[in-house]
Structure formats: structure tokens, C-alpha cells
Amino acid sequence: MKVKKTRRQKRKLLVNETRVIKPEKITRSEESEGAESVAYDFIPDTMPTRAVYREQLEIGFRNHLLVLLQGPIGCGKTSIVREVARSMKLPCRIVQMGEQIDSKTLFGAFHCLDVPGEFCWKQSTFTKYILDKGIILLEDIDCASSDLISQIINLCNSREVQLTSGETIRMHNEAYIIVTMRCTKRERSFRSADIELLLTSIPFQIWLPPFTNNELHRAICILCKRVAPIAQKLLTLFDELINSPINQLNGRKLGATDLLKACKRVNDLNDLSDSVAVFHELIDCWTVHCRRQEDVFSLSEIIASSLSLNHEQLMYHLNLRLPEISVTQTCMKCGRVNLQRNRIATTRESKVTRFGITRNVCRLLEQIAVCVNRLEPILLVGETGVGKTAIIQLLADSIGTTLRVVNLSQHSDSCDLIGGYKPVSVPYLLRPLKKEYDELFAATFDLKKNEKFLHHLEVNFLSLF
Known part of the structure; x- marks a missing residue:
């Protein structure tokens, strides 16, 4: 089992006026800001050689043009947009594009009310953004559907959109949209011919080259x-x-x-x-x-x-090399890093002694602990049953931190992570209550003497489905 570092995926946290948003509802707080976010965010300030690209972005914004910013991974696309936003004294809002974003719900959707059969229209986060001044950065636009790309292009051309509810929304005069795409100068791959046709039709395109060694050297010396x-x-x-x-x-x-x-x-x-x-x-x-x-x-x-x-x-x-793994009353030592333990953890028996602490486990624990200590995202890669979840559970239990597990698959919806409204039936909502009732009944009454009652209850409950 290997530890595989994920790319930043542009999930940077709040820095000054910059906000990172996932579709609809998710925002990150300043308290969870990664230690390295500030360092990457100020890279454009240290590179005067990239001033020409910042000027091109400002020209596109002042002319209310849709700007397509292209470049390889790690060339500073998000950072340079944030720098332009700061120079224009505008907030920068980031939306990560993907196949899960439906073009029909980009501007809003109808939501159920408490009264059955009644609905109300609610604006999406994206709609609230275009109604307010600021720069909206749509990342990885090539990952979106062709229908959604077409709507964004039409919105930037007309500066207004007709909603399903019949309302017409006009963009704020100081609201600007920029889209990014990951590619190399020699090769641009598209998921479909329709997407290629739409993106290549955008007239204002900027190619951002990768950092040169001189630029990187200057950035390292300053940061x-x-x-x-x-x-x-x-x-x-x-x-x-x-x-x-x-x-x-x-x-x-x-x-x-x-x-x-x-x-x-x-x-x-x-x-x-x-x-x-x-x-x-x-x-x-x-x-x-x-x-x-x-x-x-x-x-x-x-x-x-x-x-x-x-x-x-x-x-x-x-x-x-065998990293030292030990747990004391105040901290957990994982090789070259110490993690502070919560007070709850000090009152519980540690599971480290009941876990197979092999050399590979110790090294993996150390690598994970370093990333946790530095608030860096990690990706564990391995076959089913090799212990990916178990080692995270061990670390969380040892330091007394709550572990929340979300199982994802190809059929997972964005609502599973960021919340949303999904139609559910009444029996589905009653299922947890029925389970809790059965456990409480078994602990209170004799099941054999109440077998007839329980059978009648079960039949009536199943009839709801």
C-alpha cells in the first residue's frame, strides 16, 4: 500500500477575500486554512515576469469578455487570478466544474416546501455570485457538459439569463467570469467534439506557460x-x-x-x-x-x-528504518512528528498495542501523521482489505479525533458530500426510528410473549413500502 499525494485540485482555503466554493453549498472556514495556502497564493507577487499575463486578464475583465486561461498543472492559473482580483479590489470566488453539475440547476432549482405539492424557486450560489461584484473562476471547464459550457458562453455574451421561473437575471456590472483548462501547449484533449468546438470558439484565450527555473528560484527564495x-x-x-x-x-x-x-x-x-x-x-x-x-x-x-x-x-x-510509534498521555509519536492527543483520548485504552505494528505500518503511519500535522491532503491507494481505513481509524483513535467516513462510488451524487435536496419517502425516514424502537422494545419487554404484536407491527410497517 502506497501513500499517494493528491494534487491541490484547487481546494485552497480562505485567504483574505478569496473564497473556495463547491457547487451549491460548501464553503471553507478560515480556521481550517492550510498552512501552505498562503505561500502559493502570493507567488504572482514574487514574479514580475508574469505581469504581462495579469495585464491581459485585466483587459479581458474591463471589456466584460469571457476569458479562457489555459496551462499545465501547477503553472499558477488560480494564483494569478487571485492576484488580479486583489489588484482590482474584488473578491474571487472559485467554482469547481465537473460532470455532476447540471446545466438546468446552474442558476437555481425548485425546492419542496413544508406543504406537500408546493414548491419555491431558490437561486443557486452561482446566481448569487453573478448578481454581486467579483471575479468568478470556473475551474476545469473542459470537465463540464457541453450544455453547461454553452449556457456560460451565452451568459457572458448577453450579460443576462432567462431562468426557468420566468425571471430575467442580469449580471452585475463588475461581475467577471473566467474559466480555466488544464492542457499543454502541444496537446489539448477534449472529452467530446462539442466541447472542443465550444471552447475553441471563445475569442479571448490566454496561454499560461509553466514556471521557468528563474521564476521558481525567485519564488523559493522569497517564500x-x-x-x-x-x-x-x-x-x-x-x-x-x-x-x-x-x-x-x-x-x-x-x-x-x-x-x-x-x-x-x-x-x-x-x-x-x-x-x-x-x-x-x-x-x-x-x-x-x-x-x-x-x-x-x-x-x-x-x-x-x-x-x-x-x-x-x-x-x-x-x-x-523503523519509525518509533508510541503513545503518551499528551501526544502520539509517529517517527519524526508528534501529534497532540485530545483529553478524551487520554481516558481510553489505546488500540496501538492491538494493531499489527510492522515496519510498513510504522512508515505509513509516519507519512500520514506528517500530512495530518501539516494539514495536507493525502490519497491512500491499495486493494480492498489491505487496511487503508483501519490505519486511519488507528490514528484517529490514538489521538482522540472523531473520524467521519463517507463511502463513495461511481453512483455517488454531489449531494452526498455537499448537501442538497433529494426526494425521500416516509418509510425511508421511519426506518431508523423503527430500528431504534425494536432495540428498545427487546430491552424492555419479553419478545416471546409479544410475538403476535411484533408480527402485526412488522406487517403494517412493510406495507408502507
Whole structure:
């Protein structure tokens, strides 16, 4: 089982006036803001070479044009839009596009009232955005349906839309829409010919190139000041990893986001001269996404060589090192990181001693604990039954944190995560009550003496379905 880092997926948290929104209802609070969000958000300020792209965006906004911003992953599309929003003193609202967003409910939908058979029209979050001044960033527009893309293009051209309820909504004069698309300069792939035709018809398109080494070096020196003396060495190492055949053939390629994340981790180390500590952070950021163990070893060998670690040290830290896993009254130690325990956890018996603490489990626990401590998203990849959920349950129980599990599948709806209105029957709502009633009845009365009553109750309850 591997730990696979997810890309940012543009789920950045509240920074100043910037808001991240999922369709309809989800917003993130400042209290849960990731430590690295601020660092990435201020990248455009450190790169005067990208001023021309910011000027192009401002020209598009002032002329009320729909802007299509294209570029590879990690080239700073979201960051540059946020920078323009700050310079124009406008809030930036982000909506993640996807197949789950229906074009019919983009502007709103009818919702049930308490009175059966009566409905009322409620505006969507997107509608509230276009009625207020601000920049609306629609990310990954190529993932949306062709019908939805067509509606957005028509909205930007006419600056108004006719709703299903018969109402006409006009965009605020200072409301601007920009859409982004992930692609390379040589290759642009579309899910269908209709989507390709619609997106290529947008007249105002901006191509944002990937960061150059000079831009990245400047960003690292400004955002991670302690890493500045070794910034060039890290860049040289990262270029070597990117150009390696392993990275070229891998499904998940390394990008600028991985470089900046690794630099921020190294920047927070107590001793930058500790090559072993730097080595652990770099392999966690740049190698654990590889599926094959041979690829992990090959990339780690390049990193170790750059940090002047010999072959014996490399083999020890990759295969023999056993991170210490221990639980005290106040914290849980997972190798190189300590997680604070809640008061509730100190009164319960720890399950660590009842869990198979092998070398692989210890290393995985350490990697997960570091990400948890830094508020970084992670993706666990493995076959069914290898213990992905179990190891998260172990960590949550050990530190006394509530674990909430949401099972997703191909048939999962966006409402399962972000909430919404779904029609349900009365028997479906009564099912939990019936289960609780049966348990309470069995604990209070004799089931054999009341068998006739229970049978009659069950028959009547099933007749509701």
C-alpha cells in the first residue's frame, strides 16, 4: 500500500477575500486554512515576469469578455487570478466544474416546501455570485457538459439569463467570469467534439506557460527564506527527477506544486544541515506516488546522491528504518512528528498495542501523521482489505479525533458530500426510528410473549413500502 499525494485540485482555503466554493453549498472556514495556502497564493507577487499575463486578464475583465486561461498543472492559473482580483479590489470566488453539475440547476432549482405539492424557486450560489461584484473562476471547464459550457458562453455574451421561473437575471456590472483548462501547449484533449468546438470558439484565450527555473528560484527564495542558500541545488535535483524516464512514464508527473511543497517542508526543519531529515521530506514529496518499488528506489537514489548519502544509508532508510510509534498521555509519536492527543483520548485504552505494528505500518503511519500535522491532503491507494481505513481509524483513535467516513462510488451524487435536496419517502425516514424502537422494545419487554404484536407491527410497517 502506497501513500499517494493528491494534487491541490484547487481546494485552497480562505485567504483574505478569496473564497473556495463547491457547487451549491460548501464553503471553507478560515480556521481550517492550510498552512501552505498562503505561500502559493502570493507567488504572482514574487514574479514580475508574469505581469504581462495579469495585464491581459485585466483587459479581458474591463471589456466584460469571457476569458479562457489555459496551462499545465501547477503553472499558477488560480494564483494569478487571485492576484488580479486583489489588484482590482474584488473578491474571487472559485467554482469547481465537473460532470455532476447540471446545466438546468446552474442558476437555481425548485425546492419542496413544508406543504406537500408546493414548491419555491431558490437561486443557486452561482446566481448569487453573478448578481454581486467579483471575479468568478470556473475551474476545469473542459470537465463540464457541453450544455453547461454553452449556457456560460451565452451568459457572458448577453450579460443576462432567462431562468426557468420566468425571471430575467442580469449580471452585475463588475461581475467577471473566467474559466480555466488544464492542457499543454502541444496537446489539448477534449472529452467530446462539442466541447472542443465550444471552447475553441471563445475569442479571448490566454496561454499560461509553466514556471521557468528563474521564476521558481525567485519564488523559493522569497517564500522559503531559510531554503534560499540551497534553492539552486534543490532546483537542479528536481529537474533531474522531472527529466528522468520514470517520471516521464509515470501516470502522475511531478510539477511545480510538488517542488514548492517540498521546499516548505524543508524550510520548517529545525536543522537544514541534517541531510537525513531533508532526505525524508524529499522522498515523501517526490517518490511515494510511484506504484512500483523499483521506481521509488531509483528516484530515491538520485535524491540520496544529491544529498551526499551513501548506498548503505539509502538502503537503511528505505528498507530497514523503523519509525518509533508510541503513545503518551499528551501526544502520539509517529517517527519524526508528534501529534497532540485530545483529553478524551487520554481516558481510553489505546488500540496501538492491538494493531499489527510492522515496519510498513510504522512508515505509513509516519507519512500520514506528517500530512495530518501539516494539514495536507493525502490519497491512500491499495486493494480492498489491505487496511487503508483501519490505519486511519488507528490514528484517529490514538489521538482522540472523531473520524467521519463517507463511502463513495461511481453512483455517488454531489449531494452526498455537499448537501442538497433529494426526494425521500416516509418509510425511508421511519426506518431508523423503527430500528431504534425494536432495540428498545427487546430491552424492555419479553419478545416471546409479544410475538403476535411484533408480527402485526412488522406487517403494517412493510406495507408502507
